Structure formats: structure tokens, C-alpha cells
Amino acid sequence: MKKQYKIIDTHAHFGLASNKMIEKGIVEYGRRKKLLEDIDDLKQKVGFEKGIIEDDNSLEAYVQIMKKNGIEQSWLHQLSFGEELGYDILDNESIAIAIKKYPGLFKGFASVNPNSNNSLEELRYAIETLKLHAFKLNPNDYGGFWLNDKEKLYPLYDYCSQNNIPVSVHTGITPGTIFRMKHNYPILLDDVAVDFPNLKIIVEHMGYPWNDLCYYMVSRHKNMYVTITAVANILIHNNPRNFIVELSKMISIFGSEKILWGSDWTATPNIDEVLHYMKNLSVPIVMRKMMNLPKISENDIQNILYNNALNILPK
Ligand SMILES: [Zn+2]
Numbered sequence: 001m002k003k004q005y006k007i008i009d010t011h012a013h014f015g016l017a018s019n020k021m022i023e024k025g026i027v028e029y030g031r032r033k034k035l036l037e038d039i040d041d042l043k044q045k046v047g048f049e050k051g052i053i054e055d056d057n058s059l060e061a062y063v064q065i066m067k068k069n070g071i072e073q074s075w076l077h078q079l080s081f082g083e084e085l086g087y088d089i090l091d092n093e094s095i096a097i098a099i100k101k102y103p104g105l106f107k108g109f110a111s112v113n114p115n116s117n118n119s120l121e122e123l124r125y126a127i128e129t130l131k132l133h134a135f136k137l138n139p140n141d142y143g144g145f146w147l148n149d150k151e152k153l154y155p156l157y158d159y160c161s162q163n164n165i166p167v168s169v170h171t172g173i174t175p176g177t178i179f180r181m182k183h184n185y186p187i188l189l190d191d192v193a194v195d196f197p198n199l200k201i202i203v204e205h206m207g208y209p210w211n212d213l214c215y216y217m218v219s220r221h222k223n224m225y226v227t228i229t230a231v232a233n234i235l236i237h238n239n240p241r242n243f244i245v246e247l248s249k250m251i252s253i254f255g256s257e258k259i260l261w262g263s264d265w266t267a268t269p270n271i272d273e274v275l276h277y278m279k280n281l282s283v284p285i286v287m288r289k290m291m292n293l294p295k296i297s298e299n300d301i302q303n304i305l306y307n308n309a310l311n312i313l314p315k
Contacts, residue, residue: 011262229262
């Protein structure tokens with residue numbers, strides 16, 4: 001009988017488009033236009049025609065997607081690139097409200113601006129008052145920052161480490177060509193892992209295209225984990241063979257217990273395709289023998305889709 005997998009999505013966004021920030025002059029029109037075009041390109045790369053889900057990136061639409069795909073729980077992340085996109089809903093309060101509105105369905109990552117002077121107080125407020133569960137950093141946000149910046153980031157890492165709060169970090173890919181990839185270089189997290197050995201660090205997007213470097217870091221640091229978020233969507237849609245090769249590499253280097261799945265909805269909306277592929281994943285024996293790949297078991301898939309989220313992220 002076919003295995004019924006349980007599923008937790010560790011990475012989803014929501015947000016409502018608004019022109020308010022543009023009207024106020026907060027958003028620069030040219031940068032917004034370029035970024036929206038780049039995001040459209042990404043959506044087309046995973047099989048979605050231009051503009052097809054642009055109209056509904058609401059939380060309610062995502063709840064329906066969760067139901068349809070049997071996703072038991074999802075972790076909400078702040079919508080990145082808020083300053084560029086001009087979205088109204090991009091703060092910790094909105095995530096806290098969403099969690100309250102759907103009891104048990106959502107958990108939340110807090111985000112703060114490391115370039116501001118009160119980032120630590122904001123993080124404390126988000127965790128202790130708003131009751132968000134973990135911390136998210138995207139080094140492209142807030143004008144960009146370096147993940148190993150001792151002055152701006154280390155007090156935040158220290159707080160997380162002391163309080164056993166995992167930090168999820170965007171690395172590698174970025175659709176937006178207005179951003180500079182150097183901030184996404186995953187090796188910056190090696191400094192963080194060395195200086196905060198007890199801090200749980202979740203390396204988003206496999207550090208792709210620096211994925212081999214990333215695998216070595218994950219294998220060398222006990223408290224470092226990796227997600228296949230968004231990269232799985234792109235590879236499964238365009239080149240499933242490469243997806244199998246990368247997944248096999250990770251499982252043989254550090255085991256399936258360190259790998260998490262996230263949809264990255266709304267950026268990569270082909271959730272149905274990815275989950276169907278994962279649930280039915282089987283590597284042809286000829287391919288395994290020729291490429292010396294390990295067998296990927298049902299247990300490995302269940303770890304990636306569900307068990308690891310329960311074990312690694314806060315209850
Ligand atoms: Zn994301």
C-alpha cells in the first residue's frame with residue numbers, strides 16, 4: 001500500500017499588494033517594477049504563466065492550498081523585499097494575527113531590521129510578547145547586510161542561542177536582480193556556527209548554487225540544517241534528475257534528519273507538482289547503480305516532509 005505522508009510546510013509567505021507605500025514615496029517605482037518582473041520570471045520557471053496567481057496571495061488562498069495538499073501546519077515568514085514591493089502586510093504583528101486566527105495551523109518566524117538601532121528589542125518583543133516561535137533573516141532585506149556582522153547580527157544570534165530559538169537564513173538564490181548575491185553567500189554562516197555552537201541555524205535554499213559548500217558546512221556543524229525550499233520547485237519542474245542527485249548527496253553526507261521542506265509559496269507556487277513528486281519519489285535502480293546513489297527510503301521522505309520540522313523547530 002502506498003504510504004500516506006504527513007506534511008509540514010516550513011516556509012510560506014503571504015501579503016496583500018498595496019499602492020499605499022508607493023503613493024507615500026516609500027517604494028521606488030523602478031526597483032519595484034524590476035523586482036516584480038524578476039518574480040514573474042521565477043514563476044514562469046516553475047510552470048506558472050505570467051500573473052496567474054498575482055491576484056490572490058492572501059492567507060485565505062494559502063489555507064485552501066494547505067487543505068488540498070494535506071499540509072498539517074505551516075511556518076509563516078515575513079514577506080521579503082517589502083520595501084521594494086510596497087506590500088502592506090509584512091510585519092511580525094500580521095503573522096501573530098494569522099496564528100491567532102487559525103489556531104494550530106500556523107507558526108511564525110519573526111523578522112527585524114538588523115540595520116536599525118533597536119533590532120534586539122524588536123526581536124524580544126516579537127518572541128516574548130507576540131509569541132512568534134523562531135527568527136528569520138534575509139540578507140537582501142533592509143538595504144542588505146552581512147550575516148557575520150558582529151556589531152549588527154551577533155547580539156541577535158546571542159539572544160536566539162541563549163533562548164534556544166532557531167534562526168532560518170535565506171542563502172544562495174535570489175530572483176531579484178536588484179539585489180547583490182554576495183550577501184547570500186552561505187559561508188558567512190560558518191562564522192556564526194563557529195561562534196555560536198549551540199545556535200540552531202537553518203540554511204534556506206541549500207545555499208544554491210553554493211550547495212556543495214553548504215553540504216560540507218551542514219555536515220561539520222551539529223546544529224546546522226538545510227532546506228530544499230524553492231530549489232526543489234525549480235529542479236523538479238525543470239530537471240528532476242538533478243534534484244535526485246542533490247537529494248541523494250545530502251542524504252549520504254549528513255542523513256535525511258537534517259533536511260527540511262518548504263514551499264516558498266507564493267514565490268514558487270508549484271506546490272502540487274513538488275509534493276506529488278516527493279510522495280512518489282523512487283530512483284530507478286539503473287540510475288542508482290550507475291551513479292552510486294543511496295536508496296531514498298519512505299522514512300527519508302517522511303523525515304523531510306514532516307518529522308524534521310517537529311524535531312528541529314520549536315513546539
Ligand atoms: Zn521565502
